[in-house]
Amino acid sequence: MNIDTIKISGILNKITSNQNMISYAVCWIQNGAKAIEINDTLYKNVSNSIFFLKPNCNWKIIKQDLTTSSGYVLYLPKSILNHPTFKNLHITEVRLLNSDEIPKIKLSPGIETRVQAILEMLDELLSTHLKHREEAIISLLNTFFVYCDGKCNIKSVISDSNAKSALVYKFKKSIDNNITQYHEVRQFANILNVSRKYLNESVKEVLGVNAKHLIIEQLVMRSRHSLKFTDKTIKEIGYELGFSSPDYFSYFLKKHTGTTPSQIRKS
Known part of the structure; x- marks a missing residue:
């Protein structure tokens, strides 16, 4: 070549x-x-x-x-x-x-x-x-x-005009815009004027994962970026991402990544 x-x-x-x-x-x-x-x-x-x-x-x-x-x-x-x-x-x-x-x-x-x-x-x-x-x-x-x-x-x-694909794209756009305020599928379903069940069905059909997975994916990605590339405290990052307390922020990351915020920052 x-x-x-x-x-x-x-x-x-x-x-x-x-x-x-x-x-x-x-x-x-x-x-x-x-x-x-x-x-x-x-x-x-x-x-x-x-x-x-x-x-x-x-x-x-x-x-x-x-x-x-x-x-x-x-x-x-x-x-x-x-x-x-x-x-x-x-x-x-x-x-x-x-x-x-x-x-x-x-x-x-x-x-x-x-x-x-x-x-x-x-x-x-x-x-x-x-x-x-x-x-x-x-x-x-x-x-x-x-x-x-x-x-x-x-x-x-190119010929696809699938309504579910369009909905999933809007859902992902809404996550990107509102992730610091909302963490629940039902909240995004309300924004999009669809039922939680239909939103989950659409995401599963189009991407093979459930709707909650996309929310968690975005939270983890933003958390890792802030921890590794900013000087903000763990407490500040957690509150900015909409977590109710630093302890819950740490619990969330430990559950979904296997590591704590401090460990992510040091890695």
Whole structure:
């Protein structure tokens, strides 16, 4: 595989279309895009989605906001799937590019910044001649695929208009916005105007976990980040995340991570 055939370009113009018919195209569409047209079919409501497109697809992204970038297009050579890093993995990254359908991934809130950082590092490495450049690029691509394949994201196909997938995305967005106030599934169900039972059923069907799992996942992630990367006291972090007392905060982390806040901070 020639690493120099990997390209990244921004979605900047009114129309961005497939200029490279021999490569896979991974389109990450952020805000400001009106639609994507694939094989003469127009799809709207595509913001914050990643599409995996084969070389034989005719596609174009239509922008409505010309003042800012609306994401990135990552062009990958067909030989990418033969690289040992991807070929030997028994998870679904490779199937994202090998699928007979057109995979669409709705990024979970909070993951967007990580994906953007990965693509920016890829773009930077592609423009340099640093030692071990190829290994670093392959490693970043692998990380990108793993994030896309993660349970935290909602995977579907381009033609999917599943109401449950839409609800789960709104639920995850609500968790991201309200986690410091609410920790219970019923509270989020009330915000979303659905029953707790239906919300649980939807999350289980779309992601394979229950709704409470997503709330716990977000609390643990934010707790770990604050403990490791801020100077706030354990007491301050616990109260900021909506825990009723430092003791309950410690109990929560011990139960779900096996370690105390102090141990996480020292690790």
